[in-house]
Amino acid sequence: MRRRDFIKAVTGSALAWPLAARAQEPDRTYRIGFITPASRESYGVLFDELRLNGFIEGQNLVVVVAAFGIQNDQIPSAVASLVAASPDVIVGGPELPLRALQQATRTIPVIGMTEDMVGEGLVATLARPGGNITGVSLLSPELDGKRQEILIEAVPGVHKIAVLADSSVALPSHLKELEDAARAHGVEAVVRVCSASRRARISATPPGAYGTTVLIILVA
Numbered sequence: 001m002r003r004r005d006f007i008k009a010v011t012g013s014a015l016a017w018p019l020a021a022r023a024q025e026p027d028r029t030y031r032i033g034f035i036t037p038a039s040r041e042s043y044g045v046l047f048d049e050l051r052l053n054g055f056i057e058g059q060n061l062v063v064v065v066a067a068f069g070i071q072n073d074q075i076p077s078a079v080a081s082l083v084a085a086s087p088d089v090i091v092g093g094p095e096l097p098l099r100a101l102q103q104a105t106r107t108i109p110v111i112g113m114t115e116d117m118v119g120e121g122l123v124a125t126l127a128r129p130g131g132n133i134t135g136v137s138l139l140s141p142e143l144d145g146k147r148q149e150i151l152i153e154a155v156p157g158v159h160k161i162a163v164l165a166d167s168s169v170a171l172p173s174h175l176k177e178l179e180d181a182a183r184a185h186g187v188e189a190v191v192r193v194c195s196a197s198r199r200a201r202i203s204a205t206p207p208g209a210y211g212t213t214v215l216i217i218l219v220a
Contacts, residue, residue: 033065043068095171112134144174
């Protein structure tokens with residue numbers, strides 16, 4: 001069944017699934033939808049992988065719903081459009097879009113990318129996800145915490161750091177972990193959450209404006 005090959009190619013090597021290109025069904029057009037706060041450009045590698053596996057946009061592949069750069073208040077309408085379009089597969093993330101998709105459909109395959117697929121209750125296990133959702137766990141709280149620890153150690157005498165987080169991906173639990181990790185090193189973490197549209201302007205602000213010498217930026 002060639003739809004299965006298509007979904008494997010969409011998932012990509014991140015899940016270590018076979019990606020050998022196979023012959024396509026004649027005259028078949030494969031349909032894919034997206035819902036993510038990231039830009040389309042962020043998915044260039046995925047489209048390259050699809051192309052290598054014989055799924056070429058404009059030939060036998062079409063993007064039916066392209067909800068890129070989505071804000072949280074746009075998620076319900078985007079999910080409704082995706083479900084109504086009934087594509088072969090939906091690619092989405094992080095947690096909030098995936099949670100909405102989980103509630104909206106149990107039949108359309110969903111490939112997700114979020115901080116912790118298992119911990120967020122989106123899949124049973126990574127090896128055996130169950131249901132219609134699978135994907136990649138970034139485990140970013142652990143990684144961000146380690147980066148923060150390295151940064152604190154690299155700046156002797158630092159007592160305060162600023163953390164600038166994208167509102168579309170910043171979970172309160174994640175930010176609290178960063179604050180707790182900083183506090184364990186005797187450092188205060190000043191957290192500011194903003195939209196993607198304001199991030200460029202705020203990130204250009206010198207850390208000294210927050211009374212710190214260190215600025216950490218968390219984005220999608």
